[in-house]
Amino acid sequence: MESHPASRNDGRTAGRRSVVPLGLAVVRGASMRPTLAPGDRLLVRYRRTPRPGQVVVGRFADGTVAVKRAVEQRPGGWWLLSDNTADGVDSRHRGVVPGDDVIGVVLARLWPRPRRL
Structure with a gap:
């Protein structure tokens, strides 16, 4: 029987589920206009x-x-x-943000009109 990469179990992932670290953020203020507006809901990928x-x-x-x-x-x-x-x-006022303090990357605006960023 041939082994295919998609069906191979080498024991490293047995019994574990992959968890994608996603979350939501809400835009406050107008500092990201015209890209984002106050109240926009965002999908964020953490630890990226x-x-x-x-x-x-x-x-x-x-x-x-x-944001x-x-x-x-x-x-x-x-x-x-x-x-x-x-x-x-922003950084003009507060300086550089350490890499560990970049919480996540915004993947998309979910509301009011969904679109990828």
């Missing part, structure tokens, strides 16, 4: 390293959790900016 340009949920040093755009990696972490630079607080 962002790529430059992706929208993320991050925690600044003062404990503020915010921002990951612009680039710098020494010490990520530079996170608002899409609407005239509104909101």
